[in-house]
Amino acid sequence: MNNPTLDDRPFLQVDAATASANVKTYLAFIHNLTTYVTDKQAYEGVVHPDAVFYDNPNLINKVGQVRNSGKSLEGVAMGQKILATQRYDFIEIVETGNKLVIECTWRGVMAIDAGHLKQGQELKAYICMIVEFKDGMIYTQRNYDCYVPF
Numbered sequence: 001m002n003n004p005t006l007d008d009r010p011f012l013q014v015d016a017a018t019a020s021a022n023v024k025t026y027l028a029f030i031h032n033l034t035t036y037v038t039d040k041q042a043y044e045g046v047v048h049p050d051a052v053f054y055d056n057p058n059l060i061n062k063v064g065q066v067r068n069s070g071k072s073l074e075g076v077a078m079g080q081k082i083l084a085t086q087r088y089d090f091i092e093i094v095e096t097g098n099k100l101v102i103e104c105t106w107r108g109v110m111a112i113d114a115g116h117l118k119q120g121q122e123l124k125a126y127i128c129m130i131v132e133f134k135d136g137m138i139y140t141q142r143n144y145d146c147y148v149p150f
Contacts, residue, residue, distance in 0.1 A: 007105075012090040022100055022133050023093060029138060030088050036080035040073060047072070048137040058125070059147040084111035084120075088127075100131045106145070117150065124148045 016027055029046050037043075053072045057064040067075065079086065086108035094101040106125045110117050117123070125147040132140045 009091050011105075012092060014090060014093065020095055021136060022095060022098070022131075025133070025136065025138065026100060026102070026131060033076060033079070034086050034088065036076060038073060038077045038080070043069070043073065046137060048134050048139045050134075051138055052140050054140070054142040056142070056144050058145040059149065060145070079108075082110065082112055082114055084109045098133045100129075100133075102129045102131065103127070104129070121150065123150055 014023065014027065016024055019027065025046055029043070031037075032042050032046070047069050049069060051069040051072070053067045053069075055061055055065045055067075086106065089105045089107075091103040091105065092101075093103075104127050106127050108123045110119050110121045110123065113119050125145045127146070128144045130140075130142045131138055
């Protein structure tokens with residue numbers, strides 16, 4: 001008998017044409033993140049002006065952090081400097097009311113050497129995100145990032 005691994009789970013194929021409004025908004029947000037869009041206007045209608053992003057402690061950010069939408073946009077610019085590429089592979093998206101619970105795998109490839117991380121090195125994390133919407137936009141996001149040791 002084969003032992004299943006975390007990577008044996010199939011990825012979810014999200015059809016943006018038939019997805020709910022909240023899922024479409026979240027997919028637009030992820031597209032902006034993974035293509036390093038730093039133009040504030042691209043996030044209007046996607047991220048609420050009063051949005052708050054909570055990152056729980058993890059291997060990259062040992063104490064976690066809380067960011068508003070402006071600080072989150074600064075994080076996108078920083079990601080563009082240190083990551084050559086990144087992507088999210090969705091495993092499950094559960095929607096209830098104004099909330100999404102998202103399970104995914106994230107992968108990023110280092111663009112530069114940074115501390116003990118080396119250019120070309122792939123980073124990987126298993127993530128659960130709880131995203132709440134207000135006025136059709138992302139209002140809060142709580143991340144639980146489980147990085148594969150690097």
